[in-house]
Amino acid sequence: MHDTETLIIGAGVVGLAIARKLSMAGHDVTVLEQHKIIGSETSARNSEVIHAGIYYPKDSLKAQTCVDGKKQLYEFCQSHGLPHKKIGKIIVAATPEQSNALKAIRMHAEENGVTDLRKISASEVRELEPDLQADCGLLSPSTGIIDSHAYMLALQGDSENHGCQYAFNTKAENWKPLKQRGFEIAFGGGNKITCRNLIVSAGLHASNFLNTKENNFAPPTFLAKGNYFKFAGRAPFSRLIYPVPEPGGLGVHLTLDMNEQARFGPDVEWVDEIDYQVDPSRSDKFYSAIRNYWPNLPDNSLQADYCGIRPKLAARDEPNADFCILDQTKHGYQGLIGLMGMESPGLTASLAIADIIHKKL
Numbered sequence: 001m002h003d004t005e006t007l008i009i010g011a012g013v014v015g016l017a018i019a020r021k022l023s024m025a026g027h028d029v030t031v032l033e034q035h036k037i038i039g040s041e042t043s044a045r046n047s048e049v050i051h052a053g054i055y056y057p058k059d060s061l062k063a064q065t066c067v068d069g070k071k072q073l074y075e076f077c078q079s080h081g082l083p084h085k086k087i088g089k090i091i092v093a094a095t096p097e098q099s100n101a102l103k104a105i106r107m108h109a110e111e112n113g114v115t116d117l118r119k120i121s122a123s124e125v126r127e128l129e130p131d132l133q134a135d136c137g138l139l140s141p142s143t144g145i146i147d148s149h150a151y152m153l154a155l156q157g158d159s160e161n162h163g164c165q166y167a168f169n170t171k172a173e174n175w176k177p178l179k180q181r182g183f184e185i186a187f188g189g190g191n192k193i194t195c196r197n198l199i200v201s202a203g204l205h206a207s208n209f210l211n212t213k214e215n216n217f218a219p220p221t222f223l224a225k226g227n228y229f230k231f232a233g234r235a236p237f238s239r240l241i242y243p244v245p246e247p248g249g250l251g252v253h254l255t256l257d258m259n260e261q262a263r264f265g266p267d268v269e270w271v272d273e274i275d276y277q278v279d280p281s282r283s284d285k286f287y288s289a290i291r292n293y294w295p296n297l298p299d300n301s302l303q304a305d306y307c308g309i310r311p312k313l314a315a316r317d318e319p320n321a322d323f324c325i326l327d328q329t330k331h332g333y334q335g336l337i338g339l340m341g342m343e344s345p346g347l348t349a350s351l352a353i354a355d356i357i358h359k360k361l
Contacts, residue, residue, distance in 0.1 A: 003193045003194045004028055005196050006028065006195060007185060007199070008031045009201060010032075010033065010200070010206075011033035011166065011168075012039050012041060012043040013043040013155070014346055014353055015031060016038060016156055016159065017353065019156075020162075021354035022361070023164040025358055029159065029165070032171075033166065033169075034205075035169070036168050039148070042204065042309065042310065042311065042342070042346070043152060043203075044148065044149065044308075045226075046344065046347060047263075049145055049146075049255060049347075050074070050084065050086075050347075052116075052142045053109070053348075054140060055109075057322075060323075061323040061324075061325070063112040065345075065352035065353050066345040069345070069353070074144070076151075077151070082146065082150050082151055082154060084144055085144055085258070087143070087239055088139060089240035090120070090137045090139055090239055090240070090241055091137060091138040091242045091244065092242065092293045094133070094243065094292045094293055099136050101244045102138050105138060116140070116141050118138070118139045129236075131296060133293055133294065145256060171188060172209060174186050177336075178194065181334055182194055183335070183336065196335055200337070201342070203311050204221065204309060206221065206342075207220055207340065210338045218326060219341075221311045221312065224269070224312045225275070225309050225310075226267060226269070227278050228307060230262070230302070231263065231264065231301055232303055234262070235254065237254060237256070240253065241254040241293060243289070252286055253265075254294075266308065269282070271309070276306070276307055276309075278304040278307050311342065312341060313340060313341035321341055323341055323349075324338075324341050325340075325356065326339075335361070
């Protein structure tokens with residue numbers, strides 16, 4: 001007899017979505033979270049964008065779950081009355097050379113089922129956003145923004161209403177399989193809990209937790225820090241503005257929060273340790289990057305805001321990796337599922353990822 005049927009390690013947005021899905025499907029679910037609140041790492045430190053599903057390779061998990069998750073997320077926001085806006089975004093080609101990159105991006109999008117992108121000329125860009133400079137652009141009308149904290153609270157509420165239990169300030173330290181089906185998880189003070197199913201949705205810490213002396217099947221996680229700077233005042237834009245993507249990320253883009261406050265980021269800073277300090281001197285590169293599409297950005301208008309760290313499965317200078325879901329076919333343990341590399345578009349894809357985990361169980 002197990003203490004709980006399904007144990008989830010990590011109460012980030014993906015873990016919360018899985019907890020909701022399983023508890024509503026009748027599972028006995030317990031969630032262990034090392035912090036005192038939900039979603040306090042990667043899930044709380046991002047751009048809060050509902051992505052359309054544009055950039056990811058055809059048939060990848062990121063492409064499939066982003067497109068499906070976007071639809072589900074908008075419906076979830078409507079049904080739960082959550083703050084969100086489908087404000088759209090413009091992907092900007094600053095030069096004729098980048099215009100060719102937009103063609104490839106649009107082809108990727110259409111292969112992924114995103115068929116609403118529209119190429120717009122320089123004059124059309126200026127008509128939509130007069131302060132934006134571009135050779136041309138791609139308009140994505142289904143891109144939006146969301147209050148990620150309200151979303152995560154709604155996921156937690158739905159799961160708790162269906163019997164899910166949360167244990168905060170509880171760090172899972174290691175795991176081992178039981179002789180028969182199931183797992184034993186040790187946490188602080190020599191305490192232990194047993195479960196039939198173990199789902200590791202631990203974000204930045206998933207690799208270290210999954211790999212033990214007896215097991216070493218999880219790929220390494222690399223830490224890519226993304227710094228954000230906020231604009232002092234009100235920026236003259238009503239849509240999200242993205243440059244052509246760069247290696248490791250989507251470039252220094254402009255996003256708006258629910259209060260129409262503009263922020264820029266993230267950049268890509270590869271780090272070896274988790275550190276949430278923003279170096280104000282990085283703004284020098286932000287100014288030059290932003291002025292490629294907003295040449296009238298005022299001097300001294302950017303203020304260090306916050307940063308997030310993305311759990312990436314590809315190292316510096318390697319192609320971006322797909323989401324990784326490690327199940328029995330990868331490690332041989334029935335009922336163990338590890339989620340790796342849950343970076344962007346993890347928030348958008350969260351409900352679709354939860355569907356996949358439910359089917360696997």
